[in-house]
Amino acid sequence: MVSGDRAPSRRALLTGTGTALAGGALALAGCGSVATGKKAVKKAPMPLRRRDIAILEQALELERRTVSAYLACIPLLTRPQRKAFRQFLNEELQHTGEIASLITAGGGTPPPRADSYRIGHPTDGPGALAVIHSLEALQISSYLEWIPQLSPGPVRAAVATVLTVDAQHLTMCRVLQGQDPVPGPFVTGSA
Amino acid sequence: MTRRVPTRRELLGAGAAGAASLVALPATAAAATATTSGSTSSQQPLTETERLQRLIGLELLLVYCYRYVLSSSILDPGTRRTLTPFVDHERAHIDALQTHLTARGGTAPPGPDSVKTANRYLGHRDVAGRLGQLKGSQDALNLLLRLEQTTIGAYFVALINVNDTKLISLVCQIMANEAQHDAMIGLSMPKGTPARAVPYGLVQGLQ
Numbered sequence: 001m002v003s004g005d006r007a008p009s010r011r012a013l014l015t016g017t018g019t020a021l022a023g024g025a026l027a028l029a030g031c032g033s034v035a036t037g038k039k040a041v042k043k044a045p046m047p048l049r050r051r052d053i054a055i056l057e058q059a060l061e062l063e064r065r066t067v068s069a070y071l072a073c074i075p076l077l078t079r080p081q082r083k084a085f086r087q088f089l090n091e092e093l094q095h096t097g098e099i100a101s102l103i104t105a106g107g108g109t110p111p112p113r114a115d116s117y118r119i120g121h122p123t124d125g126p127g128a129l130a131v132i133h134s135l136e137a138l139q140i141s142s143y144l145e146w147i148p149q150l151s152p153g154p155v156r157a158a159v160a161t162v163l164t165v166d167a168q169h170l171t172m173c174r175v176l177q178g179q180d181p182v183p184g185p186f187v188t189g190s191a
Numbered sequence: 192m193t194r195r196v197p198t199r200r201e202l203l204g205a206g207a208a209g210a211a212s213l214v215a216l217p218a219t220a221a222a223a224t225a226t227t228s229g230s231t232s233s234q235q236p237l238t239e240t241e242r243l244q245r246l247i248g249l250e251l252l253l254v255y256c257y258r259y260v261l262s263s264s265i266l267d268p269g270t271r272r273t274l275t276p277f278v279d280h281e282r283a284h285i286d287a288l289q290t291h292l293t294a295r296g297g298t299a300p301p302g303p304d305s306v307k308t309a310n311r312y313l314g315h316r317d318v319a320g321r322l323g324q325l326k327g328s329q330d331a332l333n334l335l336l337r338l339e340q341t342t343i344g345a346y347f348v349a350l351i352n353v354n355d356t357k358l359i360s361l362v363c364q365i366m367a368n369e370a371q372h373d374a375m376i377g378l379s380m381p382k383g384t385p386a387r388a389v390p391y392g393l394v395q396g397l398q
Contacts, residue, residue, distance in 0.1 A: 036351075080384075081385075083384075083386055084384065084385035084386040084389075087386045087389070087390075088389065090392065091389070091391070091392035092392075093392075094392030094393065095392065095393075098392075098393065140367065143363070144360060144363055144364065147350075147359060147360075147363050148356040148357075148359040148360050148363075149356075153350060153351035153352055153353070153354075154351050156350045156351070156359065157347050157348075157350040157351045157395070160346075160347065160350050160363055160366060160395075161347070161393040161394055161395045162393065163363060163366075163367055164343065164366055164367050164370035164394040164395075165370070165389065165391070165392055165393060165394050166367075167367035167368070167370050167371050168370050168371060168373070168374040168388070168389040168394070169389060170371075171371040171374050171375065172374065172378075172385040172388065172389060175378065175385065176385065181273075181371070181375055182276065182277070182280070182368070182371045182372065182375060184280070184368075185279065185280035185281075185282075185283035185284055185365075185368055186283070186287075186361075186364040186365065186368060187363075187364050187367035187368045187371065188364065
């Protein structure tokens, strides 16, 4: 069911995230994990750097798709849910910034954003939560596959700081969906 | 008397002054270097065996603290229900880490066997709050939150230094699980909301 509250437009959501994004960028600039990760990716031998950049480009695409999904889904949520998910959207935007900065540090260029992303067609709150849930789970399973392939340790650790937050987002989705929030001891992103 | 544990927001603010931060906020180059090596310049970096022992030691401390808090009457029934499964999660982490440790010929460290020992370990880890001195639910949740964040920080450092891909996968899975525990403890706090439970975009724990 679509919330009766006035749902914010995508433009309003993006504008609203502007300030937070700037704050996120500031935090990122001095961020120990990113700074250390950037240094490490710069120093990595070229073949390893190319492989890392290819992985990070995939990660960036997935983060952008998730941002797209949040933008489409937030207006369908209830007012209290919107408040939380607007913050989660800011955090996902911060992830895109993190990944893009690692690509740039490695000598790559972040690929251009796609015109649109396939995110399904949610029409109500539960549908929106299901879409976000599935994308957060996909991000987690992808990062679990990618992180061991990244070569310098600090790059792995920097990317893992994104994984941890996606795992927290998934937990909050599960809470709002009435599911077991932490169903097992090992996060796999399978559901 | 139990020292008041700063909120994560306060920690974030203090991060600019170089205090330990939940997310990596302005850190000095020296701090970054220390994090990278996982030790001070005067120490040798830990071997994978030593690092596994350190992680298991932290997990054993978590198990002890969860059990202590859950066996007391400090928590309300809802929070108790939320946190109870975490003990088994931590035990599963220990078992998985121990498999890797045994394969390297290492032996697991002993866990705390008394409140006094657990409190000493908490002190070594700079975790505020002491078992036996918890004044209520918030004190207990703050202690567990800080310990979970310290554990996340230990896994973050491990990811920098470990090279075995299977161990990296395991560390990622456990680190993410501890972050989920962290979020659920945050949600269980007075006035806890999903937004307050996940306040930062990047989480690397406390080091």
